[in-house]
Amino acid sequence: MKTLVLLLLVIIVKVSSAIDEGSAKETPCFNISNAIDPDVDWFSSVQKWYYPLASRLDLYRCVHDLLETDYENIREFAVYYESCLEWTINSDGFTLMGYNGRIRHLKTTTVAQGTSDFTSEWSQGMIGRVYSTLTDNKTFIFSAACFADNQMTWNVFSTTKTLSKATKRQIYEHAKSLGYNPEYFTEIRYETCKNVASQAHNEIFDNNVIEITNTSTSTGLIANLTAPSTSTTPESLSTPSVKPKFDENPSYFCDACKRMCPSPLSKRLAKYNYYEKLFKYRHANPSN
16 A cells, blocks of 8 residues: 555656756757758648647747746646647748647748748747758658757658658658657647646645545545645546546557657656546555
């Protein structure tokens, strides 16, 4: 039981911990000689771009720029499941949106075929050069980026929130052919966007306190959550009526995500979801 307590606390701390930019740095900038221009008519016709795939550092820096805060203030869980990042084209570059209303403008200047320099409006934001190197001129554009601090990243702009397995496979192979390491591949999840996921997550980790209790209690529950500070409970925080079962391979975490999430993030999130439900169930059903 003590082992369970320690495991539980480690999971909660890690899932709610800050992102580590240093751990996401992959490789110094390298030469890109095969930049291409996407079809102009298609590109300009897309009103909203999603950001489903990227290297970890590219994702971290986008979120850091958008939130305009130190990395230590950005929680890892929220980056993947609550950022809901979207891009739109504006008169002199791109606009990044996410986190329920945050906006950041990036100015871009074309310097060669498929190549542009970008500068954030925030003084501590993103600065560098981006190269478009792969597109189907229908659903996605793959771009490699070299930041001003000599760090290389990559990202994918897509017309849809998710991409087919075949398209993902094509993108992964292209990224590897350029020299990127699959260990740093990652995926943004849009399933929880436009719902109460962010509110629920904040209430779990901000408005509740974890208290260690006696391991010999009849409930077998070693950590309890105090009552939320508000009487309004989102649907996602409702108490399960049936004791949850732990699934080693939940369908919510697809095989691609398991390969792409910073190891072992996908497993941590699966365990987090399970223990969160188990806490609430046992707290409400002490005799079970």
